[in-house]
Amino acid sequence: RFFGPDSGWLGGGVGRPGRHDIVFFERNGLRRTEIEGGWSGLSNAPTSPADWDYKIKEFCWSCDSNILGVWVSYTGGDVFQLWTTGNWHWYLKLVLRPIGSSRFTSIYWHPEHGRTLFLASSGCLREYSFEYETVASLSGPPDDLGMLAVIDRGDALLTPFRIQNVPPPSASYKLSLSSRFSPPIHTALSSSGEILAALSYKVDLDSEHGYSLSVWNLHPRKGPGRGKIMNPELIGTSQVDLYLPTQISLCQGAECSWSVRVLHQLAEGDGEIAEFGIEKGELKRIGGIKCELNGQLISTIVDSAPLLWQSRQGAIFEGETLSKISAFPEFCFSSQSVSVVLDGKIVHIIVGFANTKLYVTATGQKSVLVSPIVTSFIVSGTFLIYTTSAHESVYAPLQEIVQALAKSDEGEQDATTQIASCVAGWEKRRIERGSRIVTAIPSAMNVVLQMPRGNLETIYPRPLALEVIRSNIARLEYGRAFSDCRKHRVDLSML
Numbered sequence: 001r002f003f004g005p006d007s008g009w010l011g012g013g014v015g016r017p018g019r020h021d022i023v024f025f026e027r028n029g030l031r032r033t034e035i036e037g038g039w040s041g042l043s044n045a046p047t048s049p050a051d052w053d054y055k056i057k058e059f060c061w062s063c064d065s066n067i068l069g070v071w072v073s074y075t076g077g078d079v080f081q082l083w084t085t086g087n088w089h090w091y092l093k094l095v096l097r098p099i100g101s102s103r104f105t106s107i108y109w110h111p112e113h114g115r116t117l118f119l120a121s122s123g124c125l126r127e128y129s130f131e132y133e134t135v136a137s138l139s140g141p142p143d144d145l146g147m148l149a150v151i152d153r154g155d156a157l158l159t160p161f162r163i164q165n166v167p168p169p170s171a172s173y174k175l176s177l178s179s180r181f182s183p184p185i186h187t188a189l190s191s192s193g194e195i196l197a198a199l200s201y202k203v204d205l206d207s208e209h210g211y212s213l214s215v216w217n218l219h220p221r222k223g224p225g226r227g228k229i230m231n232p233e234l235i236g237t238s239q240v241d242l243y244l245p246t247q248i249s250l251c252q253g254a255e256c257s258w259s260v261r262v263l264h265q266l267a268e269g270d271g272e273i274a275e276f277g278i279e280k281g282e283l284k285r286i287g288g289i290k291c292e293l294n295g296q297l298i299s300t301i302v303d304s305a306p307l308l309w310q311s312r313q314g315a316i317f318e319g320e321t322l323s324k325i326s327a328f329p330e331f332c333f334s335s336q337s338v339s340v341v342l343d344g345k346i347v348h349i350i351v352g353f354a355n356t357k358l359y360v361t362a363t364g365q366k367s368v369l370v371s372p373i374v375t376s377f378i379v380s381g382t383f384l385i386y387t388t389s390a391h392e393s394v395y396a397p398l399q400e401i402v403q404a405l406a407k408s409d410e411g412e413q414d415a416t417t418q419i420a421s422c423v424a425g426w427e428k429r430r431i432e433r434g435s436r437i438v439t440a441i442p443s444a445m446n447v448v449l450q451m452p453r454g455n456l457e458t459i460y461p462r463p464l465a466l467e468v469i470r471s472n473i474a475r476l477e478y479g480r481a482f483s484d485c486r487k488h489r490v491d492l493s494m495l
Contacts, residue, residue, distance in 0.1 A: 011068075013056055020056060022070070035083065035090045039072055039181060060107060064114030067130070069107065077102035080119060081181070082130070086454030089169040092153040092183055097201065099244065100124050131333045134438060137193030138301045138336070140381060141443040145220060147193025148439055154178040156187060156196065158230065160220055161448055162441045167456040172229045175216065185211070188260075190250045191303050194218055196232075197260050199248050202239065213240050213248075213260060213276060213283050238283035240276065243267045247296060252303035253277075259286065261307070263297050271295060273309065289320055298350065300337045301379070308337055308350070316350060316361070326361045328352045329369075338379045340398045347402050351384060353377055358386055362405050368415040370396065371423070378447075380440035381467050385447060387437055393447070395427040395463040427463045443468065445488070460488060469494065 009024045009032060019037035026032055039054050057078075058071040068083040068090075082094040098104050100123020110116035115130040137147040146161035150168050157171030164172050177184050178200040187198045196218055202210040214237040220230040236258075245264035252258055259277040266272055271291045276283040291309060298308035298316070309317045314328035328335075332352030340347045352359045352367070358374040361367035370384070371394070377386035384396040404418035434452035441448075445464045449457045465488040472481040478495065485492050 009065075011059060013059075022059070033085065033088055033090065058107065060109055062109050062114040062117075063111055066114055069109070069117070071104065071107055073103070078104045080104065080107060087167065087169060089152075089454075091151070091169070092181065093151055094130075094185070095182055095201065096128070098123070099126065133334070135187050135189055136439045137189050137191055138299065138379070139191040139193070140301070143192040144441050144443050145193040145222065146439045146441040146444070146448070147189055147218075147220065149187055149189060149196065151183050151187060153183055154180050154200075156184075156198070158196075158218065160193065160229065161439055162444050163221065163224065164229065165448070165456065165458060168454065173232075175218075175232055177214070178212070185245060186248050188248050188250050190252070190258075191301050194220060195250055195258060197248055197250050199245055199262065211240050211242055211245060213238055213262070215250075215258060215260060215278060215283065236278035236281055236283045238276065240274075240283070240285075242274070249297045249299065250303060251275075251307075261297060263291075263295065263309075265293060269293065273297070273307070289322060291317075291322060296331075296333070296335070298335045298337055301339065305337065310335060310352075314352075318363075325363045326350065326365060326367065328354070328359050328361065328367050330354050330357075332359060334377075336379060338398065340382075340402050342399055342402050342406075349398070349402060349405070351377065351379060356389065360384075360401055360405070362402070365405050366415070368401075368405060368419055370401070370419055376436035378437045378440050380447070381442035381464065383463055383467075385437060385440060385461075387431060387435060387449075391431055391433050391435075393429045393431050393435075393437075393449075393459075393461070394423075395429075395461055396422075397426070397463075427461065429459070429461055431459070432457070440464075445484070462488070462490075465490060466494075 008027055011022055011024045014021045014023050021037045022035040024032045053075050055073045057073050060069045070081040072079050078098055080096045081092055084091050084093055098121035101121040104119060104121050106120040108118045117128045119126050135149040137145055148159050150157040154177055156175045156177050157168060158175055159166045159172040166172050177198045182201050184198040184200040189196055196216045198214050200212045202212055215235055217233045217235050218230045219233060221227055242264045243266055245262050247263040249261045251261060259275050262274045264272060271293045272288050273291055274288045275286050277286040292311050294312045296310045298310055306319050312331055314331050315324055316326045318325045332354040334353040335350060337350050340349060349360055349362045356374055357372050358370040358377055359367045360370055373389045375387045375389055382398050384398055387393050400422050404415045407418055432451055435449040438448040438450045445468050446458050446460050469481050469484050481495060
């Protein structure tokens, strides 16, 4: 039996014919939810516990009761599973294996930081810090499918939100990436949402440092209709021998060829960004760049954009030579590079989010704090959209942010002061407490929010609607502009 520190739930394992289940009860005895077992790798699970090929050694909650850890000992080695819940459904998000050994010796959650975990084996002691990541396509119109991938056990739950709004744990399409109790280590979507890459463990626990890298072309349907929502095709797969990979990203080269960048740790202790290209259905290594340990690849809206990498100290490097171009005051787990057109020139800026603080920086310029009370963000069209702990969604024009950075570079005015003066004029909208941004579809003029209990809500902010209406007028499509004005109750005088 085990209690969640903050959840008030009593949990325990229940042995059933051929499997184990984890059930949860409230303190008053009412049964709430359960995790259906099936940890056995045998084709015919035996009914006698003495014949099972695994043993559940320990259940342990994080200090905030948001993550449940399950220590499972198999015949070939140990694994530690991380489970989260939403909409009364339990998701298996990640599985960790020992490094330098096949068995864990101790597992311990940090008593104050709910997403920090310590795993000890006979070979080493490692500290893990986790953050939630939204795997979504970032492209703008007309390719803004709003594709989203939710990892649940060995599957990717895929939904193009421009066509269908399906709340998890349901999805438009379920794509099997790996075995049932071995979710991928990391997944990545192309900016258009048509290409998906996944990095997974090999099924065999005895294969040390063995991983599987796969790339799918989803072939999604881009408009309304009655056909299949997508028809995934495996276009490249390979077994890769890496020591400790942590992140992958997709990039597009010449002649629309795709490659996958893998950020991993070498056995000597350094970091490396390895690149694998697709050749006749296989992924073959085509290069690698040495880097510091524990960094991160920065996502870009354009798949063919140069490589961007962030060090553990927050410094930002670009290109194959990893030349430093800027820096954040601290490491930003969630970061994104976007392009803004200002006075006929294209300016590249980088948005970073760390510990409720939202930063913006550009090449050769100091970073600027946009807001210290941010809970989530996304870039949609010409707006930087973020939610705050004051239960508001804010719509910041990117051009005003770029102008503030330019004035700071010219010495006219401090950029932080300039942005602080602009915040009062930015459009704001009240949202439900605890909501966070899932994705935004500029062409559909909407933003999808997820509530704390897991359900989804779609809103149509006025700034996004006005942006689409203005673009329709500029293209002389007055019929669409008139229809959008009526639909979103916009004053027809702007026509």
